[in-house]
Amino acid sequence: MDLTQNIQAVQQKLAAAAKAAGRDPAGVTLCAATKTQSDAAIRAAIAAGIRVCGENRVQELTAHLEADAYAGAEVHFIGHLQTNKVRYVVGRAALIHSVDSERLLRAIDSQADKLGIVQDILLEVNVAREESKGGVTPEALPALAELALSCPHVRLRGLMAIPPVSTVSGGNRKYFAQMRHFLVDIIGKMSDNYSVVDCLSMGMSGDYEDAIAEGATLVRVGTALFGPRPYPAGPAR
Numbered sequence: 001m002d003l004t005q006n007i008q009a010v011q012q013k014l015a016a017a018a019k020a021a022g023r024d025p026a027g028v029t030l031c032a033a034t035k036t037q038s039d040a041a042i043r044a045a046i047a048a049g050i051r052v053c054g055e056n057r058v059q060e061l062t063a064h065l066e067a068d069a070y071a072g073a074e075v076h077f078i079g080h081l082q083t084n085k086v087r088y089v090v091g092r093a094a095l096i097h098s099v100d101s102e103r104l105l106r107a108i109d110s111q112a113d114k115l116g117i118v119q120d121i122l123l124e125v126n127v128a129r130e131e132s133k134g135g136v137t138p139e140a141l142p143a144l145a146e147l148a149l150s151c152p153h154v155r156l157r158g159l160m161a162i163p164p165v166s167t168v169s170g171g172n173r174k175y176f177a178q179m180r181h182f183l184v185d186i187i188g189k190m191s192d193n194y195s196v197v198d199c200l201s202m203g204m205s206g207d208y209e210d211a212i213a214e215g216a217t218l219v220r221v222g223t224a225l226f227g228p229r230p231y232p233a234g235p236a237r
């Protein structure tokens with residue numbers, strides 16, 4: 001396993017997928033999903049060109065921040081976030097991908113208020129309506145988006161999804177396309193045209209090329225960069 005080679009290979013496939021879709025590869029950010037990785041592995045990934053790391057767990061985020069392991073990159077929070085842990089994430093993560101309830105949204109807004117900052121967020125959508133997964137239902141999304149746009153210390157940047165692990169190639173394209181439509185709907189209803197709501201965080205090691213074909217602007221890739229994880233810590237929860 002050669003991390004540098006893996007990163008280059010994923011970046012090449014990302015660029016090819018963007019071009020095939022008639023898109024500028026610069027419009028797709030590679031976020032390295034670093035759960036279970038060491039400080040050393042994260043530093044090596046950044047040295048090899050990674051500019052965004054995505055962390056799942058508050059404990060790992062805190063430990064890597066203390067070690068200054070993300071120096072040279074920004075860190076995003078991509079895992080399930082409990083309301084009582086927002087203080088460890090707000091102001092530390094450049095983007096929180098996983099906001100999926102009014103309660104969590106209000107907790108983030110209030111913590112950002114305390115810090116005197118505006119926190120960038122995405123709303124996570126349970127696009128495949130899986131019981132085991134977090135994310136707001138498609139029906140509840142418009143109201144949550146409206147609330148997010150009205151929170152003074154939160155800046156809604158877009159949407160995120162974790163569709164099921166697809167067993168067939170192209171199996172998740174329909175979900176990725178739905179996500180694009182959800183984002184277009186939110187933008188269409190926005191009265192405030194100062195906000196920039198343009199981020200679609202979707203696609204993982206097995207399906208990021210399909211996600212890019214459907215408009216992903218940020219793909220979260222772990223295994224294809226770092227190899228299989230030492231213990232199961234998938235996005236399921």
Ligand SMILES: *Cc1c(COP(=O)(O)O)cnc(C)c1O
Nearest residue numbers: 033078204205220221222223235
């Ligand atoms: C682990 C994880 C990823 C990356 O998964 P891979 O299949 O290893 O690429 C992406 N998003 C989230 C939220 C994750 O937890």
